[in-house]
Amino acid sequence: MKQDKIIQIALTIVALSAISSLVLITVFVFKEGLPIILRVGAKDFFLSGDWYPGEGKFGIMNMIIGSLAVTAGAIIIGAVFGLGCAVVLTQFAPRQLVVILKPAIEVLAGIPSVVYGFIGVVVLVPLVREYLGGPGLSILTSSIVLGIMVLPTITSISVDVIQAVPKSYRDGAIALGATRWQTTHMVILKAAKSGILAAFILGMGRAIGETMAVIMVAGNALELPHSILDPVRTLTSNIALEMGYAAGEHRQALFATGVTLFVIIMILNTIALTISRRSAGKAAKK
Amino acid sequence: MPKRNNNDMVISVVKSIKDKYDTSELEMIDMEKIEQTEPYNSTLPEKSLSIIKADDFSFYYGSKAGVKNISMEIYPFMVTAIIGPSGCGKSTFLRSINRINDLIPNIHVEGKLFVNNQDIYSRQINLVNLRQQVGMVFQKPNPFPKSIFDNVAYGPRLQGIKKRSVLQQTVEESLQSAALWDEVKDDLKKSALALSGGQQQRLCIARALSTRPKVLLMDEPCSALDPIATSKIEDLIETLKNDYTIVIVTHNMQQAARVSEMAAFFCLGELIEYDLTTKIFSNPSNKQTEDYVTGRFG
Numbered sequence: 001m002k003q004d005k006i007i008q009i010a011l012t013i014v015a016l017s018a019i020s021s022l023v024l025i026t027v028f029v030f031k032e033g034l035p036i037i038l039r040v041g042a043k044d045f046f047l048s049g050d051w052y053p054g055e056g057k058f059g060i061m062n063m064i065i066g067s068l069a070v071t072a073g074a075i076i077i078g079a080v081f082g083l084g085c086a087v088v089l090t091q092f093a094p095r096q097l098v099v100i101l102k103p104a105i106e107v108l109a110g111i112p113s114v115v116y117g118f119i120g121v122v123v124l125v126p127l128v129r130e131y132l133g134g135p136g137l138s139i140l141t142s143s144i145v146l147g148i149m150v151l152p153t154i155t156s157i158s159v160d161v162i163q164a165v166p167k168s169y170r171d172g173a174i175a176l177g178a179t180r181w182q183t184t185h186m187v188i189l190k191a192a193k194s195g196i197l198a199a200f201i202l203g204m205g206r207a208i209g210e211t212m213a214v215i216m217v218a219g220n221a222l223e224l225p226h227s228i229l230d231p232v233r234t235l236t237s238n239i240a241l242e243m244g245y246a247a248g249e250h251r252q253a254l255f256a257t258g259v260t261l262f263v264i265i266m267i268l269n270t271i272a273l274t275i276s277r278r279s280a281g282k283a284a285k286k
Numbered sequence: 287m288p289k290r291n292n293n294d295m296v297i298s299v300v301k302s303i304k305d306k307y308d309t310s311e312l313e314m315i316d317m318e319k320i321e322q323t324e325p326y327n328s329t330l331p332e333k334s335l336s337i338i339k340a341d342d343f344s345f346y347y348g349s350k351a352g353v354k355n356i357s358m359e360i361y362p363f364m365v366t367a368i369i370g371p372s373g374c375g376k377s378t379f380l381r382s383i384n385r386i387n388d389l390i391p392n393i394h395v396e397g398k399l400f401v402n403n404q405d406i407y408s409r410q411i412n413l414v415n416l417r418q419q420v421g422m423v424f425q426k427p428n429p430f431p432k433s434i435f436d437n438v439a440y441g442p443r444l445q446g447i448k449k450r451s452v453l454q455q456t457v458e459e460s461l462q463s464a465a466l467w468d469e470v471k472d473d474l475k476k477s478a479l480a481l482s483g484g485q486q487q488r489l490c491i492a493r494a495l496s497t498r499p500k501v502l503l504m505d506e507p508c509s510a511l512d513p514i515a516t517s518k519i520e521d522l523i524e525t526l527k528n529d530y531t532i533v534i535v536t537h538n539m540q541q542a543a544r545v546s547e548m549a550a551f552f553c554l555g556e557l558i559e560y561d562l563t564t565k566i567f568s569n570p571s572n573k574q575t576e577d578y579v580t581g582r583f584g
Contacts, residue, residue, distance in 0.1 A: 095391065168428035172490070175386055175422035176441040176497060177414040186440070191431050 029262060033255035045256065049224050053242070053250040060257055062224050066139075066232030067208055067261075069225065070218065073143025074150055074207040079200050081147065082154030086196075089155070090162045091184050102159070109152035117216030120145040125217060134229030137219030143228070145213050150203035157202060161195025162188060194275050201272035205265050211236040235261045337362040337501060337531050338383060342397035345375075345382050347390065352378035353555045355397070360548070362500075365523060365532045367546035367563065369539060371578065375555040376535045380503050383533065384420040385413060402500065418445070421494030425506040427486035429478035429493070434461075434470050437478045437489055441497040456496055463529075464492035465522050484515025491522065495530075502526065504534040508541065520545050539579060543567050551575045 037045045040058050048059025085105060089098050120141060129136030165188050173183040189196070211234075219231020220241060233241075239254050239261075246254050336359035344354040353375035360366045368376040381387045382399060385406060395407050406416055418441070429437050438457040447453060457474070461467040466488040470476070478489055487507060494502060504523075508516040523532060523545050536542050542549055543563060550560040551572070559566060559575045570576045 166428070168424060168426060169430055171386060171389070171424060172428045172430065172493070173440070174389065175384060175417055175424075176444060176493065177417035178440075178444050179414065182444055186444075187430055 026262070029255055029258050032252055033257075033259035036249060036252040037256045037259070040253075046260075049222075051222050051238075053246070053253065056249060058249075058253040058256070060235065060238070060253075060260065062222060063233050063235045063238050063257070064260065066218070066225065067234040067236070067264075069139050069228070069232060070142045070146060070214065070234055071204055071208045073139060073228065074146030075200060075204050077143060077147025078150040078154050078203050078207070082151050082199070082203070083158055083196065085151070085155045086158035086162055087184060087189070089159055091180060091188070102156075105152050105155050108148065113149065113210060113212040114216070116145050116149055117213035120213060120217035128229070132229055134227070135219060135231055137217055137231045139218070139225055139228040139230065139232055142214050142218040142232075142234075145217050146207045146210055149210060149213065150206050153206055154199045154203040157199035158192075158196050161192045161199065164195070165191045194278060198272045198276040201268050201275070205268045205272070208234075208268070209236060209261070209265060211240050215240060335362065336360055337402060338533070339400040340379075340397070341400070343379075343382070343399045344396040345378055345387065346394050346396070348392045351375075351555050353382075353552070353557075356557045358550060358557055358560050360531065360533060362531045363527055363529075364548060365527050365534060365546040366548040366550065367542035368533065368535045368550045368552060369537075369542050369566075369578070370552035370558075372537075373554075374552040376552045377505055378555075379552065380505055380533060380535045381422075383501070383503055384417050384422055386417070386422060388413075414444075418497040419499050420501045420503060421497060421499035422503045423487070423490050423494055423505065423507045426510050427483055427490050429481070429486050429489050431477065431479055433475045434478050434481070434489060435474040438492050438496050441493060445497065457492075460492040460496040461489075463495050463526065464488045465518065465525075466492055482515070484511050484518055487511060487515065487519060488522065491519075491526075495526075499530065501531045501533065504532065506535055506537060509537060516541075539567075539581075551578060553578070 036058065045058060045060060046064065047061050048057070049062040050057040050059040051062070085101070089102055093101060124141050124144060125136035127136075128134070128138060128141050132140070169187050169191055170183055173187045174180075178186065214234050215237045218234060218237060220233045220237055221231040222233055223230070225232045235257050239257050242250070243254055338360035340356045340358050343356045345352040356379060368380060370376045378387065382395070383401065383406075387393060398405050399407055401416065401420060404411065404416075430440065432440075435457055438460050439453045442453055442456050447456070458467060458471075461470065466485060469485060470481070470489075478486065481489060487510075491502075491507075508519050511519065520541065523534070526532060534542075534546065546563045548560070549563040549566040551558045551566060551570075551574070553574055559570055559572045561570070565571075566575060567579050570579060576582075
């Protein structure tokens with residue numbers, strides 16, 4: 001009994017220290033970042049594109065737009081290919097192919113992001129520059145690179161939720177004369193809808209937080225982009241690029257950028273959790 | 287037991303008692319008639335046209351036979367029950383008739399199986415047509431997570447019917463045939479999952495009827511239901527056989543005796559005996575059948 005108590009206390013301390021690091025980071029980031037937002041004014045901070053740290057101008061609007069544009073592009077690409085992969089893996093591919101394809105897609109998640117960035121710079125950037133115009137370092141290029149990076153997240157979660165759809169739905173549809181494709185899109189994907197949505201949102205969270213690959217292919221220009229072939233700077237790249245030499249207010253402004261990112265990701269994760277909980281609740285009721 | 291309202295309960299109890307009374311009387315009359323007019327040695331009814339015909343049909347999962355060398359004819363507008371112990375291949379045989387077993391990898395068949403004089407395992411067969419002609423009701427009610435209307439309209443929509451009025455009519459007719467219309471007509475938009483188990487199963491029957499099939503396969507349709515819901519489904523089977531050919535797999539021998547005209551006894555993948563239900567249950571010619579129906583084995 002005494003031993004039990006000791007182990008229980010020890011484990012509680014370990015668990016609490018893990019959570020406390022989250023609390024500490026949150027407190028620290030907000031403590032460093034919030035004052036500058038208040039000083040500059042929320043309007044000038046979020047809705048202005050003038051980022052001249054030397055002159056005390058800290059407007060991050062262009063970077064918010066950059067982050068959102070790159071993420072939106074990435075999620076479109078990731079959703080199309082990721083969901084496509086998941087449907088093929090669960091509905092159409094013969095088992096021998098699944099055994100090869102599924103681990104292959106999961107390996108994508110293990111490739112370091114700098115490698116993605118490097119391939120993007122060496123292969124994708126020249127291609128885009130040559131065939132589509134612009135400098136090549138652009139929203140489009142970063143979206144493609146990020147799209148491939150979020151593919152494993154979207155695919156593996158989608159595969160899981162599609163496999164969780166009761167087999168009886170498929171039987172019922174097939175017995176009514178539905179083809180495989182009709183069964184897939186009219187019954188199975190509908191039933192798995194909320195889970196798939198959660199997969200997209202988690203992929204989005206990954207894309208918006210990615211830094212290294214984006215720095216390498218996005219161009220990092222501070223101007224407001226006018227087309228998907230223009231370069232952009234994202235919130236994450238801004239922090240990574242300037243942290244090394246920033247001091248004083250500039251440093252605080254970078255923390256404030258972090259706060260913005262933090263809030264966006266928190267919102268996305270909360271939405272994803274709510275959606276998947278709601279669908280889990282629905283499934284439990286059956 | 288699923289929740290139902292009190293009134294519903296009282297009505298169904300009264301109804302089931304009344305029905306029971308009626309049918310037992312009917313059964314007695316029927317039995318007498320059969321005993322007088324048809325001596326037990328005359329086996330199959332005088333119907334030349336079978337709707338389903340198995341000709342030395344075998345079905346293999348990998349190298350293991352699910353059913354082997356089945357030869358039997360199933361007659362239209364009758365209820366044919368398939369009985370037998372677990373793992374005897376009765377479901378396998380039932381599921382071969384609309385080829386829903388095709389979903390399992392590594393299967394193959396030998397011999398022939400005809401539906402409406404068409405060899406359904408030939409290469410030319412259109413599976414969509416076959417499955418619309420041979421509807422299926424599963425062991426566990428499996429409505430889609432959609433509204434009642436969309437569940438029943440699913441089959442016609444697959445056929446490309448989009449017109450609201452046509453769909454509306456099909457849904458109403460199908461629900462009426464499945465004796466569910468009166469209970470749900472005011473709330474067709476309600477989720478099918480909110481219905482009770484018995485209602486869900488009748489919804490699944492309505493869904494199967496929506497494609498206007500000729501044959502209805504039922505794979506232990508009552509095994510997940512309570513006695514009241516079961517008796518409703520049995521009543522329904524009784525009416526449906528006027529318009530459809532029904533093949534039902536059941537573990538419940540009283541049920542087989544109550545609802546079917548013909549009964550087939552399967553054991554270890556083989557067809558042991560196939561005859562009039564009255565004969566199977568009262569005077570089977572095979573020892574194994576007798577042991578099974580009298581409860582000595584299985």
